[in-house]
Amino acid sequence: QLQLQESGPGLVKPSETLSLTCTVSGGSISSSSYYWGWIRQPPGKGLEWIGSIYYSGSTYYNPSLKSRVTISVDTSKNQFSLKLSSVTAADTAVYYCARLRVDYYGYGYYFDYWGQGTLVTVSS
Amino acid sequence: NFMLTQPHSVSESPGKTVTISCTRSSGSIASNYVQWYQQRPGSAPTTVIYEDNQRPSGVPDRFSGSIDSSSNSASLTISGLKTEDEADYYCQSYDSSNAVFGGGTKLTVL
Numbered sequence: 472q473l474q475l476q477e478s479g480p481g482l483v484k485p486s487e488t489l490s491l492t493c494t495v496s497g498g499s500i501s502s503s504s505y506y507w508g509w510i511r512q513p514p515g516k517g518l519e520w521i522g523s524i525y526y527s528g529s530t531y532y533n534p535s536l537k538s539r540v541t542i543s544v545d546t547s548k549n550q551f552s553l554k555l556s557s558v559t560a561a562d563t564a565v566y567y568c569a570r571l572r573v574d575y576y577g578y579g580y581y582f583d584y585w586g587q588g589t590l591v592t593v594s595s
Numbered sequence: 596n597f598m599l600t601q602p603h604s605v606s607e608s609p610g611k612t613v614t615i616s617c618t619r620s621s622g623s624i625a626s627n628y629v630q631w632y633q634q635r636p637g638s639a640p641t642t643v644i645y646e647d648n649q650r651p652s653g654v655p656d657r658f659s660g661s662i663d664s665s666s667n668s669a670s671l672t673i674s675g676l677k678t679e680d681e682a683d684y685y686c687q688s689y690d691s692s693n694a695v696f697g698g699g700t701k702l703t704v705l
Contacts (some may be wrong), residue, residue: 506692518632518640518685520694531692534596567639571694574628578692581630581646585639 473498475568475586483562483593489555493568493586500549501526506571506579509542509553511564512588519564523571523579524551531579558593565590597621599686599697606703611676615700617686618668627688629669631660634683634699643684644671678704 479491493507500507508523522532524542532540536555544551555562565588571579598620607613617629629647632640642651644660647669657677662669669688673680681704686697 508694510694510696517699518634518687518696520696523692523694533693578627578689579694580628580689580692581642582632582640582687582694583642583645583651585641588639 473570473584475570475584477566477568477586477589479589479591481590481592483558483591484595485559485593486557489553489558489562489591489593491553491566491568491589491591493551493553495549495551495570498570500544500551501546504573506531506573507544507551508569508571508579508582510567510569510582510585511562512567513561513564521553521555521566525579560593563591563593596690596693597688597695599688599695601684601686601697601700603698604701604703606705607676609676609678609704612672612674613676613702614673615671615684615686615702616668617670617697618666619688622690623664624662624667624669624688625664627690629660629662630687631658631669631671632685632687633680634685640685673702676704680704 506523509521541554567588568586569582570584572581574580600618631644634640648660
């Protein structure tokens with residue numbers, strides 16, 4: 472059974488960089504059938520897609536966050552990571568990592584496995 | 596990019612049927628698959644519908660999905676409502692690997 476587990480600091484200071492890692496177990500991150508993505512959910516609010524990455528390193532980012540986001544992949548460790556720079560209180564959220572299936576055209580389209588999520592609070 | 600608009604909340608009685616809509620702001624709803632996720636408090640989302648109308652294994656057939664090109668919207672229908680269906684529901688689609696979520700609908704079963 473595929474499992475995804477987020478890890479990283481639960482508290483980040485304003486203006487600093489938020490860094491999270493997602494460790495994938497029970498399957499290979501190098502599969503050509505999947506993208507790997509990050510989604511966040513501020514307390515009491517809805518889901519927001521942050522970005523996605525293919526095992527080759529190809530990335531897609533939410534245009535509203537693109538200037539601050541970097542997603543990378545480490546196939547040797549079966550992990551992918553998120554960096555969000557210049558954080559503010561508005562970046563306080565539960566951050567989820569997830570697997571995306573790839574459609575016929577090669578687009579990541581459907582989040583079929585999710586991590587449990589990790590709360591990151593931005594505060595001094 | 597486009598937006599997906601859902602009603603903020605819906606409510607219905609146990610045993611009844613409820614439909615939650617998801618309207619795409621631009622581009623055809625039929626051009627990219629629509630998924631529906633259920634999220635209970637304190638838990639990660641889980642899929643109830645993928646590829647417009649497909650149910651993952653383990654999801655009861657009380658859950659169904661459809662799309663309507665005339666209204667450019669997708670719908671999630673839950674029949675025979677149970678109290679355990681009370682949750683937040685999110686639609687999701689994409690455009691060239693850019694994923695988009697609807698704002699979510701809180702379903703109350705009372």
